[in-house]
Amino acid sequence: QVQLVESGGGLVQAGGSLRLSCPASGRTISSYVMGWFRQAPGKEREFVACISRSGSSALYADSVKDRFTISRDDAKNTVYLQMNSLKPEDTAVYYCAAAPDPRGTFVVETDYNVWGQGTQATVSS
Numbered sequence: 637q638v639q640l641v642e643s644g645g646g647l648v649q650a651g652g653s654l655r656l657s658c659p660a661s662g663r664t665i666s667s668y669v670m671g672w673f674r675q676a677p678g679k680e681r682e683f684v685a686c687i688s689r690s691g692s693s694a695l696y697a698d699s700v701k702d703r704f705t706i707s708r709d710d711a712k713n714t715v716y717l718q719m720n721s722l723k724p725e726d727t728a729v730y731y732c733a734a735a736p737d738p739r740g741t742f743v744v745e746t747d748y749n750v751w752g753q754g755t756q757a758t759v760s761s
Contacts, residue, residue, distance in 0.1 A: 638662045638750050640732045645755035648722055654757055656717040658732030668750075669735040669742050670708055670715040674728035675754075681731065685717065686742040695742065700726075722759045729754040 644656040656672070671686035685706040687694045694706050705718040715732060733748035740747040 638665060638668065638734055640734060640750060640752035642730060642732045642752040642755040645730060645757040647758045647760065650722060650724055650759055650761050652722050652759070653718070653720045654722065656719065656730055656732075656755060656757070658715040658717075658752060660713045660715075660734070664710065665708070665713055665715065665734060666710045667736065669738060669740075669747075670706075671733045671735065671742055671748060672706060672715075672717045673731045673733060673745065674726075674757075675731070676725075676728040679728075681745060683743040684730070686735075687715065689738060697743075719757070722757075724759045724761045727757065727759050729756050 638660045639662045642658050672684040673681050674684050675681040683697050685696045687706045687708050691708050703721045708715045731754045732752040734750040735748045
């Protein structure tokens with residue numbers, strides 16, 4: 637089973653950037669679709685982005701499209717989320733997740749069976 641540990645969160649001003657990392661251990665992530673979700677205070681966890689096993693395609697939530705970029709480096713067994721032009725509404729705990737089945741929409745939590753513990757990103761106005 638793969639284990640995920642997110643890092644890279646922190647406090648940043650609106651308009652700034654953060655880069656989240658999600659190194660995996662236990663087994664290679666090359667056979668997984670990888671995703672990022674987030675949960676803001678008082679809200680349900682929501683889909684942010686996902687990337688195919690090959691890395692050739694990605695899907696983004698409308699709220700982060702053109703600002704966030706998901707990428708993967710299977711040689712380092714790591715997935716990244718580059719977040720630019722951050723807004724206060726991006727404040728949330730960000731979770732990395734792995735989906736073993738290549739079928740699915742990958743925008744719902746139930747497609748993923750491995751989760752990290754989350755990293756807090758706070759954007760001040």
